[in-house]
Amino acid sequence: MIQRQKIRHGSTDQWLYFQTEYASDEDDTHSAIDVLDRNSHVWELVVRSPIVVVTDLSVSIDDLIFNNLLSGSRMIPDPGWTVDEVHLSSSGAVRRQKPEYSPVRMLNDPYFGGVIGVSGELFHQYQAELSASFLSREGMSPLQCLALWMWSNDMSVGRLNDVAVERSEAPLKLHLHRWHAAISRVASKRGIDHRWNIRHDRPRIELYSSNPGAVSIIIPTNGSSQRVWGLRRNLVSQCVESIFSKTTEQEFEVVVVYDQTTPKAVLKDLVTSHGPRVRLVEFDRPFNFSEKCNLGALRSSFDTLCFLNDDTIIDSPDWISSCAGYLGLPRVGLVGPRLVLEDGRIQSAGHIIENGGVVHLASGESSQDSNRLSIQSSGERVGVTFACAFTPKAVFWQVGGLCEELPNSFNDVDYAFKVRSAEKDAVWNADVGVYHFESLSRNPKATQSEITFLESRWKHLLDVSDPYIHEIS
Amino acid sequence: MDDTHAQTADLDALRLENLRLRDALIGAFGEIGRLKAHESRQSQVEFRELQRHLDNALAQAEDLVNQIAALRQSHSWRVGNFLMRPFSILRRAVRR
Numbered sequence: 001m002i003q004r005q006k007i008r009h010g011s012t013d014q015w016l017y018f019q020t021e022y023a024s025d026e027d028d029t030h031s032a033i034d035v036l037d038r039n040s041h042v043w044e045l046v047v048r049s050p051i052v053v054v055t056d057l058s059v060s061i062d063d064l065i066f067n068n069l070l071s072g073s074r075m076i077p078d079p080g081w082t083v084d085e086v087h088l089s090s091s092g093a094v095r096r097q098k099p100e101y102s103p104v105r106m107l108n109d110p111y112f113g114g115v116i117g118v119s120g121e122l123f124h125q126y127q128a129e130l131s132a133s134f135l136s137r138e139g140m141s142p143l144q145c146l147a148l149w150m151w152s153n154d155m156s157v158g159r160l161n162d163v164a165v166e167r168s169e170a171p172l173k174l175h176l177h178r179w180h181a182a183i184s185r186v187a188s189k190r191g192i193d194h195r196w197n198i199r200h201d202r203p204r205i206e207l208y209s210s211n212p213g214a215v216s217i218i219i220p221t222n223g224s225s226q227r228v229w230g231l232r233r234n235l236v237s238q239c240v241e242s243i244f245s246k247t248t249e250q251e252f253e254v255v256v257v258y259d260q261t262t263p264k265a266v267l268k269d270l271v272t273s274h275g276p277r278v279r280l281v282e283f284d285r286p287f288n289f290s291e292k293c294n295l296g297a298l299r300s301s302f303d304t305l306c307f308l309n310d311d312t313i314i315d316s317p318d319w320i321s322s323c324a325g326y327l328g329l330p331r332v333g334l335v336g337p338r339l340v341l342e343d344g345r346i347q348s349a350g351h352i353i354e355n356g357g358v359v360h361l362a363s364g365e366s367s368q369d370s371n372r373l374s375i376q377s378s379g380e381r382v383g384v385t386f387a388c389a390f391t392p393k394a395v396f397w398q399v400g401g402l403c404e405e406l407p408n409s410f411n412d413v414d415y416a417f418k419v420r421s422a423e424k425d426a427v428w429n430a431d432v433g434v435y436h437f438e439s440l441s442r443n444p445k446a447t448q449s450e451i452t453f454l455e456s457r458w459k460h461l462l463d464v465s466d467p468y469i470h471e472i473s
Numbered sequence: 474m475d476d477t478h479a480q481t482a483d484l485d486a487l488r489l490e491n492l493r494l495r496d497a498l499i500g501a502f503g504e505i506g507r508l509k510a511h512e513s514r515q516s517q518v519e520f521r522e523l524q525r526h527l528d529n530a531l532a533q534a535e536d537l538v539n540q541i542a543a544l545r546q547s548h549s550w551r552v553g554n555f556l557m558r559p560f561s562i563l564r565r566a567v568r569r
Binding site for chain 2: 294299398399457461
């Protein structure tokens, strides 16, 4: 017979559900067995169970919901899954949509809520490793331990879209310091370079790479000069100057892709001031930002590419090692730093989907707003702007570079969608800042043909709510 | 020198063309995804429309069944039925 079991996990107020087949005369003997006792014969049932749901006491899962979870879990490829929660209160029921699984965001935000499900077999594997590993000594709840174990093994957690569970009380409070300690331990074990930092009174873990490798920085320019911080400056000159004066890493080259309008004196000065690490590439065709970037990538020497607009100034000495740290994660194919305007406000905290289009998150907002975790710590995004973007050359080749059908706007949005379709993530890096004097060097307005082209490829991905950023009211 | 420059330009042109083709390919997959999503949404709309028709038809059928049941329970039906019973018996006898 099919029987659903609800088993209390020893010392905590969390529950494990599992469903399995067994003889009815065994019902009573299993009802109060601590599932974490691995010597118990209940383990045989757990291993055969199609799903094990780890949740807390204030989440109710009746037979109907349980069967929906069971069938939903068969529809997604991810080894783990979670669901939205409907919060019940005196003022009514509010459904809180969970964001897509975001391993980078999880460094500082254990957002997975109060439900995680896996197969019985996987749960058994987790328990076997847990008892023999450092995880068991972290003093975390089973739910946190399971999430962390999956994180440490690069297992994705999907979301069952058509199911929601009801929650009568607020989720359990997670101890962020314990979470950070556990993340740090797992990261150390996996050889991921990371460090603690406190920004805006909030502790957080940041990634970096102690050996970022050589980077080709590609700067398309038309050689124009504009007023920045009250002074008229040549944009590409000040951009390259900031790279050489700020950057602590030594292994990089700067590939300047210039139009014929670029003053010869500017080009000469770039080479004489900074030596052979600056390479000049002439672009003699009508303006096409994408084509200029592609040409720069062709002429680059190294395996990591950084596309940088000429109207930017580097502000963080370790910007390369920081971005390379995130780029080194297995699923990451695109990384962009925090872009700030001339007056210090945020220009872009990555791209988000809004009303069927893509916009900059937190554009024009103060970067001091510590209440918004989404702009205080790094996390996955649908894309990042190519005003400053790191991507592996292999990924750039795989997805066909920047689309030349989009000469002016949306080429970065299209690139990010292509990267996602190649099953790589885009990550916004909150840890380093780059000044971006937005669109001083060119007109930012998108043409109708560019909008139409973008929609012809990706409208189905634009007509949904943003997968990662849900500002919960 | 000119030959080398020309060769580099040719190589660049070929590699750029390679990128364009890859871009077009992955873009085509994007378009397929969009069309599939559109088709799926369209199918869902049609399915919901069909379901609405069926629900209406079922409601009408249920209404008719209820009306018939109510009719059969009504006093006039039972009286009529009672009065017509001899004719029914006679009709069955004639048929034999």
